Amino acid sequence: MRRIMLIGAVGSGKSSLIRALLEHEHQVVKTQSLVYHDNLIDTPGEYTENPLFYRSLMATSHQAAAVLLVQDATKDRNAFPPGFAGGFPVPTFGAITKIDHLDANSDQAITLLRQALTEGAIFPTSAHSNRGIKELQAHLAQFMDKQK
Numbered sequence: 001m002r003r004i005m006l007i008g009a010v011g012s013g014k015s016s017l018i019r020a021l022l023e024h025e026h027q028v029v030k031t032q033s034l035v036y037h038d039n040l041i042d043t044p045g046e047y048t049e050n051p052l053f054y055r056s057l058m059a060t061s062h063q064a065a066a067v068l069l070v071q072d073a074t075k076d077r078n079a080f081p082p083g084f085a086g087g088f089p090v091p092t093f094g095a096i097t098k099i100d101h102l103d104a105n106s107d108q109a110i111t112l113l114r115q116a117l118t119e120g121a122i123f124p125t126s127a128h129s130n131r132g133i134k135e136l137q138a139h140l141a142q143f144m145d146k147q148k
């Protein structure tokens with residue numbers, strides 16, 4: 001099964017974004033710390049926050065069709081080190097989360113994420129208002145299996 005792996009800090013909105021992207025949840029399978037939802041793989045935020053786990057994230061990404069880097073629009077700090085996306089063996093792209101939030105600064109979040117993701121589309125989203133979800137779904141669909 002071709003899946004997209006989501007990577008981002010603790011509380012950045014990965015699980016909420018997955019729920020917003022999935023119209024119907026078919027099955028959820030947990031293996032160790034990864035959570036498999038249909039075509040999406042949720043990863044622990046601790047893996048993004050601790051460089052000791054970077055190699056593990058990169059190894060796991062071999063089983064994914066693509067990697068989605070998640071940057072919280074309410075944070076003024078980089079979730080990832082510069083050039084981070086270049087370390088993955090599969091296509092990478094980005095999502096800005098929580099753009100509906102009172103404290104969101106989407107332009108700043110895009111600038112921060114660009115430092116880690118030199119190439120690849122960035123999709124501003126909100127799991128609460130659903131803004132940008134359709135656009136992100138359409139992009140993800142290119143990497144996923146047609147049938148489930």
Ligand SMILES: Nc1nc2c(ncn2[C@@H]2O[C@H](COP(=O)(O)OP(=O)(O)O)[C@@H](O)[C@H]2O)c(=O)[nH]1
Binds near residue numbers: 017045127129
């Ligand atoms: N305003 C707003 N809050 C969000 C959004 N997505 C997630 N959150 C909040 O951010 C917090 C962390 O979300 P969660 O999905 O658990 O993050 P994770 O740790 O990356 O899986 C929760 O309190 C969510 O309600 C969003 O689109 N808008």
Ligand SMILES: [Mg+2]
Binds near residue numbers: 014016042
């Ligand atoms: Mg989560």
